[in-house]
Amino acid sequence: KHRRRIQIVVISLYLAFTIFEADWNLRRDGDFYQALGVDHDADDKALKSKFRRLAAQYHPDKISSAEARENAEAYFVHLKLASDTLLSPVKRFAYDRFGPDILGWRQCSSFQDYVLRGFQLLAPYYIGG
Amino acid sequence: MALDSYAIGIDLGTANTCVGVYLDGRVEIIPHEGRSSMPSYVAFTETGRLIGAAAKSQVGINPKNTVFDALRLIGRRYSDAEVQADMKHFPFQVLEKKGKPVISVEYRGNTRHLTPEEILSMILSRAKKDAEIYLGSTIMGAVITVPSYFNSSQRQAIRDAALISELPVLLLINGPTAACSDYVITRRFEGERNVLVADFGAGTFNVVLASFEEGILEVKSTASDLHLGGEDYDNRMVNHFVNEIKRKTKKDLTVNRRALRRLRTACEAAKCELSSRKQTQIEIDSLYDEFDFTSTITRAWFEELCQDLFRSHLDPVERVLRDAKMDKSSVHHVIVIGGSSRIPKLQTLLSYYWGGKELSKFLNPDETVARGAAIHAAIMSGYNSKSSNLDEFLLLDVAPFSLGIETAAGCMTPIIKRNSTIPIRKSVVVSTYEDNQTSFLVSAFEGERALTKYNIPLGEFSIQVSPAPRGVPQIEITFDCDRHDNKWVTAAERGTEKGKIYLRYFDRLSPEEIERMKVEARIYDAVDKAEAERVSARNALESHVYSVKRDVSSSDPRNASILRVATLADILLRWLDENQSAQASEYLLRLTGLREVAASITSESIDTDTTKVEAVERVQMPVQPIQAPPSQPLKKPPPSADTGADANSAPINVTFSAGNWQKTFKDST
Numbered sequence: 001k002h003r004r005r006i007q008i009v010v011i012s013l014y015l016a017f018t019i020f021e022a023d024w025n026l027r028r029d030g031d032f033y034q035a036l037g038v039d040h041d042a043d044d045k046a047l048k049s050k051f052r053r054l055a056a057q058y059h060p061d062k063i064s065s066a067e068a069r070e071n072a073e074a075y076f077v078h079l080k081l082a083s084d085t086l087l088s089p090v091k092r093f094a095y096d097r098f099g100p101d102i103l104g105w106r107q108c109s110s111f112q113d114y115v116l117r118g119f120q121l122l123a124p125y126y127i128g129g
Numbered sequence: 130m131a132l133d134s135y136a137i138g139i140d141l142g143t144a145n146t147c148v149g150v151y152l153d154g155r156v157e158i159i160p161h162e163g164r165s166s167m168p169s170y171v172a173f174t175e176t177g178r179l180i181g182a183a184a185k186s187q188v189g190i191n192p193k194n195t196v197f198d199a200l201r202l203i204g205r206r207y208s209d210a211e212v213q214a215d216m217k218h219f220p221f222q223v224l225e226k227k228g229k230p231v232i233s234v235e236y237r238g239n240t241r242h243l244t245p246e247e248i249l250s251m252i253l254s255r256a257k258k259d260a261e262i263y264l265g266s267t268i269m270g271a272v273i274t275v276p277s278y279f280n281s282s283q284r285q286a287i288r289d290a291a292l293i294s295e296l297p298v299l300l301l302i303n304g305p306t307a308a309c310s311d312y313v314i315t316r317r318f319e320g321e322r323n324v325l326v327a328d329f330g331a332g333t334f335n336v337v338l339a340s341f342e343e344g345i346l347e348v349k350s351t352a353s354d355l356h357l358g359g360e361d362y363d364n365r366m367v368n369h370f371v372n373e374i375k376r377k378t379k380k381d382l383t384v385n386r387r388a389l390r391r392l393r394t395a396c397e398a399a400k401c402e403l404s405s406r407k408q409t410q411i412e413i414d415s416l417y418d419e420f421d422f423t424s425t426i427t428r429a430w431f432e433e434l435c436q437d438l439f440r441s442h443l444d445p446v447e448r449v450l451r452d453a454k455m456d457k458s459s460v461h462h463v464i465v466i467g468g469s470s471r472i473p474k475l476q477t478l479l480s481y482y483w484g485g486k487e488l489s490k491f492l493n494p495d496e497t498v499a500r501g502a503a504i505h506a507a508i509m510s511g512y513n514s515k516s517s518n519l520d521e522f523l524l525l526d527v528a529p530f531s532l533g534i535e536t537a538a539g540c541m542t543p544i545i546k547r548n549s550t551i552p553i554r555k556s557v558v559v560s561t562y563e564d565n566q567t568s569f570l571v572s573a574f575e576g577e578r579a580l581t582k583y584n585i586p587l588g589e590f591s592i593q594v595s596p597a598p599r600g601v602p603q604i605e606i607t608f609d610c611d612r613h614d615n616k617w618v619t620a621a622e623r624g625t626e627k628g629k630i631y632l633r634y635f636d637r638l639s640p641e642e643i644e645r646m647k648v649e650a651r652i653y654d655a656v657d658k659a660e661a662e663r664v665s666a667r668n669a670l671e672s673h674v675y676s677v678k679r680d681v682s683s684s685d686p687r688n689a690s691i692l693r694v695a696t697l698a699d700i701l702l703r704w705l706d707e708n709q710s711a712q713a714s715e716y717l718l719r720l721t722g723l724r725e726v727a728a729s730i731t732s733e734s735i736d737t738d739t740t741k742v743e744a745v746e747r748v749q750m751p752v753q754p755i756q757a758p759p760s761q762p763l764k765k766p767p768p769s770a771d772t773g774a775d776a777n778s779a780p781i782n783v784t785f786s787a788g789n790w791q792k793t794f795k796d797s798t
Contacts, residue, residue, distance in 0.1 A: 052345045056523050060552060060612055061509065073552045073611060080550055104558070 032082035032095065040096075044087055051083040090114065098122075134269040136299060136510035137260045138502025139253065140307070141273050141287070143200045143331060144169060146181075147496055148256045149503030150264065151519075156311075156500040158493075159256075159263045165496055167259070170197045171251045173236040176710070177660040178653055180255040192220040194234045199248040200276075201332075202230045203290070204283030218390075237656075246290040246638060247646055254294035254650065270297035272506040274498050277303035277328070277335040278353040280530060280585055281575050282637075284614050289638045293646045299509040301614060302526065304328060305337040306348060307501030308466050310524060312489065313341045314504055323349075323455065324462045327446065327479065329469035332358040334442055338449040338460070344521035350452035350548045351529060352445040359400070359469045362435050366396040369434060370411075370424065380417055388417045403428045404471040432474045439478055446482065452548055457482070462489045466497060525550050532608050532616065535572045535581045537562050544608045547577065556607040558623075565596040569604055571620045587616065594622045659713065666716035671705055673720055674698050677727055694726055 033040050036050050055076065056062065063072045085091045085103070094102040094114035098121075105117050137159070140147040147166040148159040161167035162182045172184035172195040179187065188195045201215050207225040216223045222233040224242065231242040257268050275287055284301055291298045305326040312324060321342040328335040334357040339348045370392060371382045382388050395411045402409040408427045416422040432439070450457055463479060465488055470476070480488055493500075508519050528551050533543035536559065545555050561569060570591045576584030594602045602622055609617040638646075681695045701719055708715070 049343065052343045055525065056343075056345060056521060059523050059525070061523060074554070077552055077554045080553070 031100070032086055035078060035082045036086070047083060047086050051079060054079055094118065134267045135260070135264050136269050136506035137257070137271045138307070138499055138504070138506040139256050139271050139273045140166075140304065140496075140499035140502055141200065141249070141253070141275065142166075142169060142304075142498075143198055143276075145495070146252055146256055147499035148260055149496065149499035150260060151503045151507035156503045158496050158499060159260050161256075161259050165493075166499075167252070167256065168197070169200065169252055170195060171199075171248050172196070173234040173241070175237060177657050178236065178251070180251055194221065194236070196221050196232050196234065196243075196248050199232070199245040199252075202232075203245040203249060204280070204286035205230065244638070244646075246286055246293060247650070249287065249290035250293035250646070250650060251653070253291055253296050254654075257294065257296050268296065269510060270299040270506070272300045272302060272307075272502045272509060273298060274304040274307045274502050275301055276330065276333060277305055277337065277351050277529060278333055278355055279303075281587060281614065281616070282585060285637050288614075289643060292643050293650055295647065295650075298613075300505055300612065302502065302505060302524070303335075303337065303351070303529070304498045305335050305351075305466065306339070306524070306526060307499075307505065308464065308497045309337060309339050309348075309501070310346055310504055310522075311497045311501035312462070312464055313346055314519075314522060315500075322461045323459055324464060325446070325449070325460050326464045326466065327442075327470070329442075329465065329467035329472075329475065330358050331468060332356070332360050334358055334445060336445045336449045338453050338455065345523045345525060347525040347550070348527045348548075349455065350449045351527065352448040352452065354441065354445050357438065357441060359397075361438055362400055362431075362469070362472075363393055363397050365435050365438065366400065366426075366431070367393050370396070370422075373424075374417075374420075374422070378420060380420070382417060385417055391416060392422070399426060400431065401471075403431050404473060428473070439474055442475065442478065443482060446479070464489045466494050470494065526612070527551060528553065528610055530575045531577055532573065532575055532587075532610065534559075534606060534618075535574060539581050541574055541576070541579055541581045541584055544606065545610055552609075552611045554607060554609045556605055558603050558605050560600045560604060561594060561597070561602050562599055564599050566594060566599065566602075567596055568592065569594050569602075569620070569622075571606060571618060573608075573616075573618050588618070590618075590620075592620050592622070593625075663711075663713040663716070666713040666720070667705070667711075670701070670716045670720045670723070673723060674701050674705070677723065678702075697723065697726060 033042070036042075036047060036054065038046055038050050042050075058072050058075050058079065060069045060073045060076060063069045081103070085095055090109070090111055091102065093111055094105075098114070098118045101121075102114060102118075105114070135150055138149045138151075138156075140149075145166040146169050148161070149156045150159060151157075158165045164182065167181040168185035170181065170184035170188065172179040172187055172191055174187075174191060174194065184195055185197075188197075198215065198219070202212060202223070205212050206228050207223075207230045208228070212223070212230055216230075223230050224233050225231070226242060226244075229244065231244055232248065233240060233242055235241075253271075253273075257271070260268055271291070273287060273291065275284060279287075287301060288298055305328040308328070309324050309326045312326075313322065318341060321340060323338065323340045326337045326339070328337075332355075334354045335351065336353070337348060337351045339346050341347075367389070371389075374380055374382055382392065391413055395413050399409050399411050403426070406428070408425065411422070411424045411426065413422045450460075460483070463483060463486060465476065465479065471494075476488055480486055504519065504522075505524065508522060527548045528545055529547060531541075531543040531547045532545040533541050536542045542557075542559075544557055545553055549555075568591045570589060572581070572589035573587040574581045574584040575587055578584050592604070594604065604620060604622050606618065606620045609615075609619075677694060678698045681691050681698070684691050701723060704719070
């Protein structure tokens with residue numbers, strides 16, 4: 001009986017740890033919502049406005065020193081990618097479900113494309129596991 | 130607020146160049162010889178070089194050496210269809226040199242071959258000089274506008290032209306984008322505004338759609354029709370009249386280029402007139418074999434003739450809306466710029482397309498592009514005036530063309546799509562298409578066509594890959610494109626080091642060539658300056674001789690010394706007549722001599738003949754040394770002159786101080 005309880009505790013601890021670890025990894029990498037500093041349920045208007053405010057601050061044209069400009073450029077490109085992804089309803093849908101990998105998926109333009117592609121990629125992983 | 134260095138905005142146009150500067154919260158247009166824009170003309174003559182209005186005004190007497198429309202040639206290859214077509218209309222000679230067009234002109238008795246870059250650099254340096262004189266300070270750089278259909282090669286050539294004229298380029302932007310910036314900045318809108326700019330050029334039609342909110346102007350999409358513009362309407366009219374003449378008089382006008390050109394000029398003028406009037410006349414005397422051509426044309430007839438052309442203006446408009454995924458009802462403002470935007474039918478056409486929407490017009494449609502450029506110049510140079518809202522303004526521009534690589538069978542695979550906001554960085558993973566391939570060639574192209582052979586090559590390099598069956602190696606290719614048209618491509622097999630290349634157009638001028646052209650540009654400037662000095666020295670001597678003559682004519686003719694001065698003045702006048710193109714030093718020497726003689730008779734009432742004869746001799750002796758002009762003003766020559774004559778002579782300026790010298794030079798350049 002005790003063995004069974006210990007087993008449950010160990011497994012649930014392990015589960016909690018993996019969930020925490022995955023979450024922590026996600027946080028460390030940062031997602032597009034964080035890049036733009038908005039909530040996951042932010043609407044287009046808030047996204048646009050936030051992007052504009054950040055762009056006005058970090059666009060390379062606004063940076064006077066040459067070294068800083070290169071960093072600013074990379075940062076701006078990331079911002080632009082984030083806002084483009086989140087402003088497109090299809091991409092946002094896919095991004096919310098399948099993560100940043102969707103940016104590399106070519107020939108996907110509709111919800112079905114992304115869902116199909118996502119399942120094709122995920123199915124062997126789960127079935128195999 | 131006074132600065133010691135300004136940044137200017139230059140609207141470098143095919144026909145006219147306009148320069149603006151941002152001063153104290155508003156844009157000022159820098160005048161060129163009293164006009165708001167400078168004709169983009171450069172002329173070469175026996176004595177020197179003329180730029181701008183002076184060059185255009187003498188085009189009739191010197192057509193072979195007056196260069197215009199250099200913007201149509203720049204950055205193109207000699208074999209391009211556009212170059213070949215344009216050459217037929219040019220009165221100057223275009224030759225081929227290393228596959229690129231060069232313009233052959235006669236300059237001071239020598240034949241010179243000039244690249245379009247050099248011609249444009251002359252126009253740019255003139256714009257810079259005008260601005261320096263107007264602002265009384267140096268120019269730190271410029272934002273230059275280019276037609277939005279310009280590709281990398283043409284944009285790079287403009288940069289090269291600026292390099293030659295030693296004018297740092299802060300940014301190149303598209304003309305319609307600049308106009309749009311001017312519009313949204315001067316109106317200070319609140320809330321989101323979608324603005325569509327339609328630029329009706331002479332040969333092309335460009336449309337830009339941008340959205341403005343919270344100080345950020347984001348270009349959404351651009352589209353162009355490269356063969357639709359004012360000249361196409363002219364061609365329609367010309368063809369119509371050629372056929373009409375053929376029908377009525379059985380004469381073929383197409384074999385007579387001169388007649389054809391005169392007909393074209395008349396048609397163009399008539400077209401412009403029809404924008405403000407309902408009806409006009411074309412009259413050309415002895416157009417062909419004593420045949421006088423007259424015709425009355427109405428606006429309705431012209432609109433009927435060009436109806437299909439007018440209609441096709443809507444295609445690019447629809448394309449930008451589609452590219453931006455926007456509905457036409459969400460466009461708040463429709464702006465028209467360019468010469469043909471004055472055609473009433475085009476205005477009603479656009480207005481009708483938007484269901485009778487009022488088009489937004491500018492106060493100065495010809496200056497707005499330069500104004501926008503000046504605003505961007507102020508932003509880029511960090512000019513910050515409290516009265517302005519510039520520091521919160523930001524332009525998000527787009528890449529005008531797709532960038533991509535060549536994949537199997539010469540196909541173009543775009544990596545950065547056109548209308549992507551720049552700066553941008555994008556990667557793709559590709560693989561080999563042969564078994565055991567050991568090297569992989571990355572060739573980058575720019576353009577929209579499906580096959581690379583129709584697009585513009587930007588550069589190529591190859592990287593090592595480890596041998597494997599085809600499709601297995603993973604090669605990551607990354608494109609980088611920044612705000613200043615710099616492009617980089619990096620490529621590497623996953624897990625190995627990268628090969629990187631900075632892309633530039635294959636046919637660019639080499640640094641050595643640019644250096645050589647820079648030196649030549651300085652020589653041109655020096656020659657121009659010397660010529661200006663010569664002309665002003667000649668004018669100074671001539672006016673001095675006349676003033677001396679006037680003074681002595683009113684004094685006692687029996688006085689021997691006065692008689693002598695009068696004779697000397699006559700001799701000098703004759704000499705001036707015979708020596709139209711003497712050196713500046715020769716004029717100066719004679720001027721000094723004449724002054725000495727004149728001064729000697731004012732200082733002494735009783736003259737000793739010897740000193741004066743000496744002076745006269747010195748004046749007439751052949752010249753060697755270059756003498757600086759004396760800096761003190763001339764004393765009143767004859768003491769016996771009556772006051773009335775003296776007052777008359779007063780306006781003639783014979784003072785020749787250093788400051789004055791400079792002024793004369795500036796005025797005549």
